[in-house]
Amino acid sequence: MESVYLLQTATGIGVRETRRILGEYTVTEQDAIKGARFPDVIAISSNPMPSYHGQRFFFEHEGFDIPYPSLVPQRIDGLLLTGRCISCEQAPFQSARSMAPAMAIGHASGCAAALAAKSNISPRRLDVRQVQQLLLSQNAELRM
Numbered sequence: 024m025e026s027v028y029l030l031q032t033a034t035g036i037g038v039r040e041t042r043r044i045l046g047e048y049t050v051t052e053q054d055a056i057k058g059a060r061f062p063d064v065i066a067i068s069s070n071p072m073p074s075y076h077g078q079r080f081f082f083e084h085e086g087f088d089i090p091y092p093s094l095v096p097q098r099i100d101g102l103l104l105t106g107r108c109i110s111c112e113q114a115p116f117q118s119a120r121s122m123a124p125a126m127a128i129g130h131a132s133g134c135a136a137a138l139a140a141k142s143n144i145s146p147r148r149l150d151v152r153q154v155q156q157l158l159l160s161q162n163a164e165l166r167m
Contacts, residue, residue: 046110047092058084
């Protein structure tokens with residue numbers, strides 16, 4: 024390998040996983056595998072899990088629901104989670120961190136934050152049906 028040399032490297036490290044905050048609900052591996060449906064759905068994750076026990080896992084369903092309580096931290100009031108810190112186990116996180124689900128979760132989190140601020144209430148006390156109605160009015164897909 025004496026003639027091998029480094030041609031190029033990335034400008035930064037691409038961190039896929041970070042710490043996640045424990046929410047009112049934690050999306051589980053079984054939720055993802057079984058395609059769990061929740062009445063308080065705010066987003067759907069349908070991307071495969073890229074490294075499920077060493078191989079890419081493709082769902083046999085259209086995706087699993089991300090419920091609103093997975094965005095609400097257990098111990099911190101006045102905060103909503105989105106992105107890489109939503110409350111879920113590692114396996115479903117691999118799917119939910121992908122672009123399309125992450126954008127849907129961010130959309131829901133932003134709508135919920137706006138509704139909570141407008142109503143002057145904590146996101147924990149927000150009626151998820153209001154969030155769902157707003158999301159649907161903005162063409163979000165919730166399979167309701």
